[in-house]
Amino acid sequence: MIEAIGLTKKYGGKPAVDNLSFTVRPGIVTGFLGPNGSGKSTTMRMILGLTRPDSGTILVNGVPFSQHSNPLGALGASIDAKSGHPGRTAFRHLQAIATTIGIGTARIRTVLDMVGLSDVADRRIGGFSLGMSQRLGVATALLADPANVMFDEPINGLDPDGILWMRNLVKKLAAEGRGVLLSSHLMSEMAVTADHVVVIGRGRLIADEAISSLIHRGKSRGVLLRTPRGDELGQLVRSAGGQMSSGPDESLRVDGMTAAELGDLAAVHRIPLHELIPVRASLEEAFMELTADSVTFSGR
Numbered sequence: 001m002i003e004a005i006g007l008t009k010k011y012g013g014k015p016a017v018d019n020l021s022f023t024v025r026p027g028i029v030t031g032f033l034g035p036n037g038s039g040k041s042t043t044m045r046m047i048l049g050l051t052r053p054d055s056g057t058i059l060v061n062g063v064p065f066s067q068h069s070n071p072l073g074a075l076g077a078s079i080d081a082k083s084g085h086p087g088r089t090a091f092r093h094l095q096a097i098a099t100t101i102g103i104g105t106a107r108i109r110t111v112l113d114m115v116g117l118s119d120v121a122d123r124r125i126g127g128f129s130l131g132m133s134q135r136l137g138v139a140t141a142l143l144a145d146p147a148n149v150m151f152d153e154p155i156n157g158l159d160p161d162g163i164l165w166m167r168n169l170v171k172k173l174a175a176e177g178r179g180v181l182l183s184s185h186l187m188s189e190m191a192v193t194a195d196h197v198v199v200i201g202r203g204r205l206i207a208d209e210a211i212s213s214l215i216h217r218g219k220s221r222g223v224l225l226r227t228p229r230g231d232e233l234g235q236l237v238r239s240a241g242g243q244m245s246s247g248p249d250e251s252l253r254v255d256g257m258t259a260a261e262l263g264d265l266a267a268v269h270r271i272p273l274h275e276l277i278p279v280r281a282s283l284e285e286a287f288m289e290l291t292a293d294s295v296t297f298s299g300r
Ligand SMILES: Nc1ncnc2c1ncn2[C@@H]1O[C@H](COP(=O)(O)OP(=O)(O)OP(=O)(O)O)[C@@H](O)[C@H]1O
Pocket: 011, 015, 016, 034, 035, 036, 037, 038, 039, 040, 041, 042, 043, 185, 300
């Protein structure tokens, strides 16, 4: 479990992270979403103790990260895919970290295998693609078999196979009971990977909820229907306070009434309905609506 409580960090007087609180629970994948520059990396760096918050607290399994006797066993993170000495091989890179925490060669081989880098273990990491570097970052994070993991934009640079692999890996890590925090600026990716999302904009919390409930925040796009008696139903809809217009593909669209109200209205007047579909904004649209006020193109 990772708990961020009232985190604030200012740069040049401007808040990059502003009184932010959220919890990463064990056993589920938590997506950390926000437009570019919303404060995700700063928050992750504060969780790891790399950036000092101006105020607020971070607890990893109930204890500040720096106070863990085995910090890498409490939280494994990959927040900068291209870190590491370029002249070192993947194996030596992992070994340099492993020896400082008393981890042996067998575990290095295991994590290389988990991320699909066994065949390139003896190559220098300076020549790695971004996708290979992402995999190495994940291997590094998993070295000490941590209770929690945190990855910053882990699918950046991955090809479609790599994206699928990463998705399955993080779900497996959560299913094993770990807390998993993944940052992304793509709601579409989180929709298929995360169980829960924390959405921030301009450093502030905008939403902290299950993916399934976020979809219901999307604005209604009306109800689409098909009926052979459209004119008659249109009049009834208008008398009931709704509006009917043409929908896509020769369907009819009704706004101002729910699908249930429409179905009941049609039933009372014995008007057959061949289709009745409530349409909501997609998750991507819900995210855009949520963060619309937080997107800046010219800095703050
Ligand atoms: N070291 C720093 N010095 C000054 N300003 C900084 C520093 N680090 C971050 N910022 C500013 O803080 C804000 C949040 O940046 P941050 O990198 O945390 O956002 P982000 O959500 O991770 O964005 P991205 O998705 O683009 O990486 C931005 O306005 C950024 O310019």
